[in-house]
Amino acid sequence: MKVRFWGVRGSVPTPGPRTVRYGGNTSCVEVIAGEASLVLDAGTGICELGRVLAARGGSVQTELLITHTHMDHIQGFPFFVPAFIPGNRIDVYGPKEFDKGLFDVFRLQMDYSFFPVRVSELAATVEFHDLSEDRFAVGPFRIAAQALNHPVLTLGYRIEAEGSTLVYAPDHEPYFDFMHGGETRGLSRQAIEETVRAQNDRIVEFLGRADLLVLDSQYTPQEYEKRHGWGHSSWSHSVDLALAAQVRHFVLFHHEPTRDDDGLERVLGEARARAAAAGSSMEISLAREGWTVEVGA
Numbered sequence: 001m002k003v004r005f006w007g008v009r010g011s012v013p014t015p016g017p018r019t020v021r022y023g024g025n026t027s028c029v030e031v032i033a034g035e036a037s038l039v040l041d042a043g044t045g046i047c048e049l050g051r052v053l054a055a056r057g058g059s060v061q062t063e064l065l066i067t068h069t070h071m072d073h074i075q076g077f078p079f080f081v082p083a084f085i086p087g088n089r090i091d092v093y094g095p096k097e098f099d100k101g102l103f104d105v106f107r108l109q110m111d112y113s114f115f116p117v118r119v120s121e122l123a124a125t126v127e128f129h130d131l132s133e134d135r136f137a138v139g140p141f142r143i144a145a146q147a148l149n150h151p152v153l154t155l156g157y158r159i160e161a162e163g164s165t166l167v168y169a170p171d172h173e174p175y176f177d178f179m180h181g182g183e184t185r186g187l188s189r190q191a192i193e194e195t196v197r198a199q200n201d202r203i204v205e206f207l208g209r210a211d212l213l214v215l216d217s218q219y220t221p222q223e224y225e226k227r228h229g230w231g232h233s234s235w236s237h238s239v240d241l242a243l244a245a246q247v248r249h250f251v252l253f254h255h256e257p258t259r260d261d262d263g264l265e266r267v268l269g270e271a272r273a274r275a276a277a278a279g280s281s282m283e284i285s286l287a288r289e290g291w292t293v294e295v296g297a
Ligand SMILES: [Zn+2]
Pocket: 010, 011, 027, 070, 072, 073, 170, 171, 254
């Protein structure tokens, strides 16, 4: 199984000379096993992927897994060229909102006020599949979805194929005591701490022994201090999570939009130093647009 990165940036696209080495497109990752492939998220990275798929000719069948419907994970979809070509088929999987199905959110994004072509006018056959914490298979890929800690229902995906395991969790903040040790509204302090610990343990289990982990590492520890509850991790959180889960190769992902290439490389150096100080030989890399990596190699 191979992974190819088409978009690695968090929150908003960041083109320009400061981000040219690691890339400015938002989340989009392609997973490849033999002739089969899956696409994870439809940030602006999916635009270039769509052009490449369409240029190959023939009919395009795409399975697209969306982690959640924040803009940086769906904003490339209206520009995905295969959706405009008759005979193509696109199956979109993703979490159902409390009051909206996945289709409703995509329809809203392509409302006439925002975009000239409606979802119902796309020439390809496009079908939407609502997910919760499901286990299912798409071609050779066995997939488990699990809720992450992020301010909309967000699913991480654990994907197994060809004897190796990838976990993709682009937007996640460690569970914490959101009452910050203050008013507990009738709950015991011990009950709160146990719940937080159990939720974090469940994430470690979900990531457990992955060959490749693509995980939210948006903030520095200093930035995170001012952004509790925004739904993202610091790189130090993510290193600790990857170490606890005994991951083989950890890829820092969902890069902070204000961080330039040199800043990302400083983060990488600090992340590697933290793992080494913990006595680990876990491989750590920065997600980079255009990079293809073998899972489990
Ligand atoms: Zn995001």
